[in-house]
Amino acid sequence: MGKVQVKICQGTTCYVMGGDVIKSLLTTLTQKYADKIEITSARCLGNCNESDSFSKAPYVYVEDEVISSADLEKVIAAIEKRLDK
């Protein structure tokens, strides 16, 4: 089985709305899954382009699932859901 891909958007909007903080904490907190998941930065994934959608940044992808207003709780839950499968 390949690693679960976690992409953290580091486009301007996501970065300013806390994407960097999420990335740094997530990397620390998911060390126990280090061999099962891969955390990478992504360029703007285009989720913030609609009129008010910037307010739901930062966006994080866990495989093909888009997580808006991403916080650690949501992202870790999504990762664990994938790992259970």
Added chain:
Amino acid sequence: MSSSELETKRLKREVLVRLIKAFLSDNFPANTRLIPFDMRPKYSEVPFRCCVYKERGILRARTLAGLGFSIEDDDETVSLAEYAQKSLERVKPDPNPLTVVESACHSCQAARVYVTDLCQNCVARPCMNTCKFGAISHVDGRSVINPEKCKKCGMCMTACPYGAIVKTVVPCENACPVGAIAKDERGFARIDKDKCISCGKCVSACPFGAVHAKSQVIDVLKKIKQGKEVIALIAPALIGHLPCTPEQIQDALHKVGFAHIYEVAQGADITATTEAKDFQERLESGAPFMTTSCCAGYNELVKKHLPEIKPYVSDAHTPLYYTAEIAKKEHPDAVTVFISPCFAKRREVLDNPNVNHLLNFEELGAILIAMGIEMNTCEEKAFTYQSSREAREFALTGGVAKSVQAAWKGEKDAVKPVVVNGLDKASIRDLRMYAKNGSCPSGNLIEVMCCPGGCISGNACIGTFKEAFKKVSDYGEKGQSLEDRKENC
């Protein structure tokens, strides 16, 4: 920014983005008035407070701070639309940078020592027996502290074998190193502007996000819109707080509308060499030590609370001072804007006629979002002036001391740096002692940074310390050392 501040900062930034979008729209006043309604429409979820009306009330206050007004002076009968109009007419920004959203202030319980229900009702009662003030009695099978008698010494906390006694704090009061923020008679936080050094520690500390900076974002955008020649002077810490390479920053800022961009690291080179010279002269005339002079929070501290250390503070000006001087010389009619990692620089900017405005990193970030500027697609362009490695690393704790060492021309061993990594009650006490005794036991060149970690952890920064540290050091490594330049001249 730490994770605990993420939610409050996100909220504040969202308000700023909406405000800037309103400014850029065809009807600034009307769209500003709608911000609280857009963020909390009818029947929407109420995430934080009791009802949608209170949420909107608080968002209105946050918008006022974004418009640059003092929330304490808010006349609630005046609409946000009228305030937006007024912000356009303002000639000079408000001199005091911080303001408290009273409706967001939780009016936290005053700091106290409290026996929790983990009290085991023990036989020995060490808490009662250690209290020198007779403040503890035994009521209904549990120890109880009488707040009238309690002196908050904490002896009972140490004595309790169960660790059942706690001391609560008021986060803003606890974070303030100079006792400038305190609850008023009604329990709400108030800032004493005569004591405040504008460091912004309370802004980061308040879990309700009740302390705001009065923004100058409208003042700056207005001047850009009017077609004035507006110059950005970027703090060295900015390199660490944007999702792009240092070389992409210029193009992004041009897209915002800035005509020219200067790295404040350019002035840091001058500060370093001036400070090294100043230090040498002082040592030769027998001075026991010297402190650095580039942190605005520290300079405010010296002015308001620690005048006795003034004779020991270097006479070198700040990097911003020299950079602004150069920018104004090259563009005499331009409007200069300092892009700052912190709030404290507001006071310095106010006293310097060469700097017209200040935008902090969060405000710049909000502008970039509102304008849809994608940083990592911007063009790379090197700065005309190549700043030194040490100047680029001014924003890291220990960086200023290192730069003075690199520019130092005397005996190498003569410089003994001491780094004050963050101002708090303890480090202020130390500094006061050095001034009083006229000696510093641990060295002779004291670098003072108000924020632990240096300017890269300023209270208006965006990214994490770790990433910022890496980016700033990487950029520093690419620069030529002052030590090599010194040999060439």
